Amino acid sequence: MSKQYIKIALVGQPNVGKSMLINAISNAKLKVGNFTGVTVEKKSVRFDYKDIDIEIIDLPGLYSLSDFGEDEKVAKEFLENEQYDLILNVVDSTNLERNLKLTTQLLELQKRMVIALNMSDEARNEGIDIDEKQMSAVIGTPCIKVSALTKEGVDKMIARAVDTCKFVFEENKMVFSEEVEEEIDNIVTFFAARNFKQMHVKSLEDLTYRQIALELLEGKKRSFHALHEEPIWLELHELIMDSRKHLYLHGDSEDIEEIFAHERLAIAKGLVAETTKSDKKQAHTLTDKIDRFLIHKYVGIPIFLFFMWSLFQLTFEIGSIPMEWIDMGFVALGEAIGEHIPSEWLRSLIVDGIIAGVGAVIMFLPNIMILFLGIALLETTGYMSRVAFMLDGFFHHFGLHGKSFIPLVTGFGCSVPAYMSARILKSERDRLLTLFIIGFMSCGAKLPIYVLFAAAFFEPTQAGNVLFIIYITGAVLGLIAAKVLKMYVFKGGDEPFVMEMPKYRFPSLKLIWHTVSTKAWMYLRKAGTYILAASMIVWFASNYPKNEILQNHYERDIAQATTPELAKALENRFLEEKLENSYLGMVGKFTEPLFTPIGFDWKMTVALETGLAAKEVVVATLGVLYSLGEDVAEDSDGLAEQIRNNISIPSAAAFIIFILIYLPCLAASAVFTKEAGHIKYLGWLLLFTTTVAYVLAYLAYKITGLFFPL
Amino acid sequence: MKTVFDLTKAEAATIKKLHATGDLKSRLLSLGFHKGAEIVINECTPTKQTIQVTVEKMKLAIRMNEAKEIEVYE
Numbered sequence: 026m027s028k029q030y031i032k033i034a035l036v037g038q039p040n041v042g043k044s045m046l047i048n049a050i051s052n053a054k055l056k057v058g059n060f061t062g063v064t065v066e067k068k069s070v071r072f073d074y075k076d077i078d079i080e081i082i083d084l085p086g087l088y089s090l091s092d093f094g095e096d097e098k099v100a101k102e103f104l105e106n107e108q109y110d111l112i113l114n115v116v117d118s119t120n121l122e123r124n125l126k127l128t129t130q131l132l133e134l135q136k137r138m139v140i141a142l143n144m145s146d147e148a149r150n151e152g153i154d155i156d157e158k159q160m161s162a163v164i165g166t167p168c169i170k171v172s173a174l175t176k177e178g179v180d181k182m183i184a185r186a187v188d189t190c191k192f193v194f195e196e197n198k199m200v201f202s203e204e205v206e207e208e209i210d211n212i213v214t215f216f217a218a219r220n221f222k223q224m225h226v227k228s229l230e231d232l233t234y235r236q237i238a239l240e241l242l243e244g245k246k247r248s249f250h251a252l253h254e255e256p257i258w259l260e261l262h263e264l265i266m267d268s269r270k271h272l273y274l275h276g277d278s279e280d281i282e283e284i285f286a287h288e289r290l291a292i293a294k295g296l297v298a299e300t301t302k303s304d305k306k307q308a309h310t311l312t313d314k315i316d317r318f319l320i321h322k323y324v325g326i327p328i329f330l331f332f333m334w335s336l337f338q339l340t341f342e343i344g345s346i347p348m349e350w351i352d353m354g355f356v357a358l359g360e361a362i363g364e365h366i367p368s369e370w371l372r373s374l375i376v377d378g379i380i381a382g383v384g385a386v387i388m389f390l391p392n393i394m395i396l397f398l399g400i401a402l403l404e405t406t407g408y409m410s411r412v413a414f415m416l417d418g419f420f421h422h423f424g425l426h427g428k429s430f431i432p433l434v435t436g437f438g439c440s441v442p443a444y445m446s447a448r449i450l451k452s453e454r455d456r457l458l459t460l461f462i463i464g465f466m467s468c469g470a471k472l473p474i475y476v477l478f479a480a481a482f483f484e485p486t487q488a489g490n491v492l493f494i495i496y497i498t499g500a501v502l503g504l505i506a507a508k509v510l511k512m513y514v515f516k517g518g519d520e521p522f523v524m525e526m527p528k529y530r531f532p533s534l535k536l537i538w539h540t541v542s543t544k545a546w547m548y549l550r551k552a553g554t555y556i557l558a559a560s561m562i563v564w565f566a567s568n569y570p571k572n573e574i575l576q577n578h579y580e581r582d583i584a585q586a587t588t589p590e591l592a593k594a595l596e597n598r599f600l601e602e603k604l605e606n607s608y609l610g611m612v613g614k615f616t617e618p619l620f621t622p623i624g625f626d627w628k629m630t631v632a633l634e635t636g637l638a639a640k641e642v643v644v645a646t647l648g649v650l651y652s653l654g655e656d657v658a659e660d661s662d663g664l665a666e667q668i669r670n671n672i673s674i675p676s677a678a679a680f681i682i683f684i685l686i687y688l689p690c691l692a693a694s695a696v697f698t699k700e701a702g703h704i705k706y707l708g709w710l711l712l713f714t715t716t717v718a719y720v721l722a723y724l725a726y727k728i729t730g731l732f733f734p735l
Numbered sequence: 736m737k738t739v740f741d742l743t744k745a746e747a748a749t750i751k752k753l754h755a756t757g758d759l760k761s762r763l764l765s766l767g768f769h770k771g772a773e774i775v776i777n778e779c780t781p782t783k784q785t786i787q788v789t790v791e792k793m794k795l796a797i798r799m800n801e802a803k804e805i806e807v808y809e
Contacts, residue, residue, distance in 0.1 A: 089765035120792055123767055278770075283753070286764040312794070313777075320778050320787060414796035418784035427785065427796070451758070521759045521801050523766060526787060526794040 030078045031190050034104060037115035038127055039086030040407070040527035042143050045173035045536055046115055047083055050183060074183055082109065089286075090130045104134060110190050112138040113182075118148035118155060118170070119528075121301060125293035126286075128164075132199050135236060138166050139186045145170040146177065152304040160300040165197040174533060196233070201288050204275045205242070208268035212238035215264055219257055226251050241265050242272070244281050312528045319408065325415050336399040337496060338489035341476065344392035345485065348476075351391075352663055355384030374564055378649060382560025385648030385664060386552045386641045389473035390545060396469050397544040398537065400438045405532040409434065410524060417522055423504045424511025426450055427522050429459040433503070436466030437496070438544075440693035443468075444700045452520040458510055460701050464689050464714060465503030467496055469548075470640035474684055477644060478677055481668040499685050506717065551641065559642045563635060563649045566609035575602060604650070623683070623722045624676035624730075633683065639690045674733040679726035686718035737809050739774060739788070739802035747775040748807035750790075755804040767791040768805060 037043050047070055071080045084100040091097065104112070114131055116124035131138060142148075142155060157168040167185050171178035200206065213234040216223075223229045229237060229251045240248040242265065252258055269281065276284035319325060359376040366372040403409050409431060417427025428449055436443035443463045450456040467475070475495050479488040579599035586592035604610050605627075612634070613627030620630045628650045636643035644664075651667040672680070688694060688711055698707045742748055750772050753760055767790045768774075777787040777794065787796050 089761075091761050091765060123791055123793060126765075280760070282761060283764060283770075287769060290769055316777065316787070316794070322778060322781050326781075410796070414785055414787055415780055417796065417798065418780045418782035421784055421798075519800075521755075521762070522785065522796065522798040523759070523762050523801060524796045525766065526796060528794075 028073075028076060028078045030080070031111065031187065032109040033079065033081045033111050033113050033186060034107075034109045035081050035083045035113050035115065036100065036104065036127075036131060037086060037143075038088050038117070038124055039525065041086070041115050041117040041124065042173045043083060043086065043115050045533055046141065046143060046171070046179070047081060048533075048536055048539065049173045049176050049179050050081070074187065077187060079183070079187075081113070087127070089127055104131075110137060111186055112136050113141060113186060114138060115141045115143050118142045118145045119151055119153060121153075121155070121297050122290070122293045125296055126289045129199060129289045129292050132164065132166065132197050133236070133239065135194075135196055135233075137189050137194050138197070139182065139189055140164075140166055140168040141178075141182050142168055142170045143173055146172040146175050154302045154304070156300045160296065163296060163299060164199065165195065199292065202291060204272060205288055208242060208271060209235060209238045211268060212241060212261075212264060215261065219260075221257055226255065242268060242281070243285050310528070315529050316411070316526075320411050320415055325411075329412055329415065332403075333496075334493050336396070337493040339399075340392050340395045340472070341479070341489040341492055344389075344395050344476070345480070345488075347391045348388050351388045352384070355380055355388070356663075359384075370568075373568065374561065378560050378564025379557060381648045382563065382645035383552050383557055385644045386473065386556045387549070389476060389644070390548060392472055392476055393469050393548050394541055394545050396472060397438055398541050400434065401537050401540045402532060403434065405530070405536065407527040407529045410526045413524060414526060420504075421519070423508045424458065424515070425462075425504070425507050426455045426459070426520055428524060429455065432459055432463055433466050433500075436463040436468060438469050440464060440466075440468050440689045441696050444693065444696045447700060450520065454515045454517050455520050457701060457706070458507060458515045460697060460706075461510055461710060461713065462503040462507050464693075464710070465499045465506060465686065467499050467685055468640065468689070468693075469544075470690065471684060473641065473644045475681065477647070477665055477668060478681055481665040481672075482674060482677060495681060495685065502686065502717075502721070506713075551639070555639060556641050556645055559635065559638060560645050560649060563609065563642075563646050566612075567604055567607045567649060569608060570606075572603060572606050575599070575606065609650075622726075623679045623719065624673065624726045625680065626672075626676070629672070629676065629680055633680075633687070636684070637688060637691065639692070640684075643684065675726045675729040678729040679722040682725040683718045683722040686714055686721065688714050737807055739776075739786075739797075739805040739807060740799055742774075742776050742807070744776050744779065747773060749773055750805060751808050752806040753804065754806060755801070759801065759804065763801075763805070766795060767793055774805070774807065 035043055035047065050070075050072075068083045069080055070083065071078070073079070082103070084103055085097065087097040087100045090101050090104070103109075112131055112134070114128055116128060128140060140160075142157060145155070148155065155170065157170050160168045167189060169178055169182040169185055171182050173179070201209070215221075216234045216237070221234075223232060223234070223237060228247055232240075237248055237252075241252075241261075252261065255261075272281065272284055273279050276287060278284055319328060321328075359380040362380070363372050363376045366375060403412075412434075413427045413430040416430050420427055420429060429447075431449060432443045432447040435446050440463055443466070444460060447456050447459045447463070450459055472492075475492055476488070479491040479495075483491050576599075579595060579602075583592050583595045583599070586595055605614065609631055610627065613631040616634065617625070617627040617630050620633070625633070628647070631650065632643045632646040635646045647668070648664055651664060651671065668677075689697065694707060694710075697710060698704055701707070701710075737748075739748070750768060750770055752770060753763055753768060755763055769791075772791050775789045777789055779786045783799065785796055785798050786802060787794060789795075
């Protein structure tokens with residue numbers, strides 16, 4: 026017998042702890058998608074509960090079932106058109122009225138439903154006492170008190186969801202005001218009198234008279250489309266017009282949406298009044314107190330900048346400690362393994378190719394983890410939306426929307442989720458504009474390159490500041506680019522800015538750990554697969570084709586060398602020349618003229634080109650290239666040392682600027698194309714970023730050259 | 736006509752009417768800007784373009800342009 030399968034749609038307003046609840050249910054042992062930030066795509070979690078196969082679809086948060094915003098459309102379309110067994114509606118117990126407004130809309134869908142009264146522990150602390158039995162009875166839907174934080178009630182909630190699926194669905198009760206009910210009755214009576222058969226009307230087959238009447242009153246397109254070809258429509262139309270007029274008069278508004286919004290609010294308020302007691306009214310919550318500082322008119326932004334600065338300081342200062350160990354560990358590993366491999370080419374492949382390339386990438390794991398920890402904290406505590414608020418006015422000057430801050434800051438982690446989270450922007454123009462400048466926010470994979478160069482050219486005490494400056498430079502350039510694009514390309518009006526600022530919440534350590542460890546694991550996995558393969562390719566391309574003539578020529582010269590120093594020098598020249606004649610050398614040499622004006626040698630050129638696949642590969646390539654052709658005696662030196670000896674300061678500055686701006690990696694470019702909606706935008710992005718990167722790198726090269734002449 | 740735009744920091748008022756239309760109105764309604772709801776100004780940004788308000792226990796950021804669309808009782 027096959028297992029019973031239940032599909033649950035998880036629905037709730039934003040910031041009610043849906044993601045945390047999923048984490049609490051599934052024990053985080055399952056493969057759960059990227060949790061931080063805005064849930065922009067629906068994600069699913071699958072697990073077994075007492076021999077039942079349960080799938081939970083985590084829908085993006087939505088305030089109401091309207092078509093406002095891409096992410097809300099995703100949720101609405103899913104709820105109205107897809108097959109599922111049950112809606113699990115998560116509500117915030119500390120703010121019931123607002124949350125229940127959505128619940129009333131969900132009840133109208135007439136599906137099996139269970140309501141999770143989340144954050145019940147927090148509500149208790151605030152003196153809110155909810156009678157969930159009473160509430161269940163009033164709306165005819167089970168309500169369960171849960172807390173995603175303490176896991177209280179989570180098992181009970183799942184058990185109820187499973188039970189609910191076993192029984193026949195009973196239409197739930199929800200009563201509007203007398204006036205609305207009267208109009209619904211009128212239409213229902215009309216249907217009955219005409220013996221209207223909705224089962225023969227497409228898309229209305231499963232609805233009751235009451236549901237159709239309600240949809241018509243509310244002005245839902247579905248019912249109008251379905252009915253206006255029917256013979257009944259002529260009279261029905263008139264009836265609806267009359268009903269509407271009554272409602273307009275009664276509701277003192279000509280807007281049916283507003284009237285129903287009030288109806289729902291009234292139902293929610295009534296429900297709250299009937300089922301909850303609140304014993305104390307807190308005049309100033311903790312959130313108010315924190316906000317007095319963090320969003321203060323004058324100190325708010327300096328505090329934010331201080332946080333960001335601290336993050337980059339930490340990234341470098343703390344991250345560099347294990348980094349040295351890892352670096353030395355890989356060098357030692359290479360030497361130890363190298364001794365036991367007799368075959369020369371295999372030794373070179375493993376030591377110079379794989380270990381040098383993968384090691385160069387893994388070395389930066391601590392930095393990456395600290396950066397993602399910072400971003401996760403920013404997102405989960407509720408601070409991010411404050412920053413969006415504070416920066417909105419400033420952003421507005423550059424033609425950006427305050428909300429653009431969220432995808433932009435996500436971009437500091439990885440461009441892929443950043444591109445996806447740009448969906449929170451409603452207007453197409455704002456979204457495209459934001460998509461185009463996300464690349465200016467250096468992603469985590471670019472961090473290793475900056476750390477490497479900062480360590481190569483600056484004192485350790487300065488390196489953290491340098492990192493901060495690089496990131497800020499990227500952000501500022503991004504703003505300027507936005508302004509230019511807005512002025513010449515994405516012209517037009519502004520999207521309104523209305524945004525919730527959630528309560529400050531202490532982040533769940535488990536969720537933070539989950540996020541950071543997932544990212545760390547993904548990074549390691551990438552190093553073990555993608556980067557490993559890339560390192561091998563780079564190694565191969567830098568060692569082949571074998572040049573017998575060259576080799577024989579140098580071998581003879583070296584054998585004839587009179588002093589050991591001369592032999593050494595010759596051997597180095599040989600390695601250098603061999604590299605230049607390899608496939609990689611050929612590609613590098615061929616494209617080098619393009620980059621000579623901005624001071625790149627062919628090795629940097631190649632590193633840049635391999636970086637189009639993934640930014641981590643840049644460091645891996647540098648690792649392979651500089652560990653091959655260099656002074657053998659100094660081979661145990663770190664990569665930073667090699668960089669300092671081989672690259673001039675102006676070239677390094679130009680390189681950093683170019684890396685900062687040019688096209689994101691393959692994966693990100695693919696997501697960009699998907700989110701922008703057309704391949705032509707990728708072409709524009711390529712043209713735009715490359716031009717800007719080249720021009721600015723040229724300027725950086727020339728200007729730095731004035732201070733540090735070659 | 737007095738709107739949220741005219742309120743100063745820490746001032747409270749009751750919403751009388753939403754003049755916004757279309758999407759903005761939908762959004763305002765779903766976020767709790769109802770006729771009869773109380774609104775308090777918490778903070779504004781240095782450029783005075785954006786304000787943070789509390790409506791129905793919820794903190795929200797809105798732009799001054801949007802604030803002009805929300806009429807309040809004198």
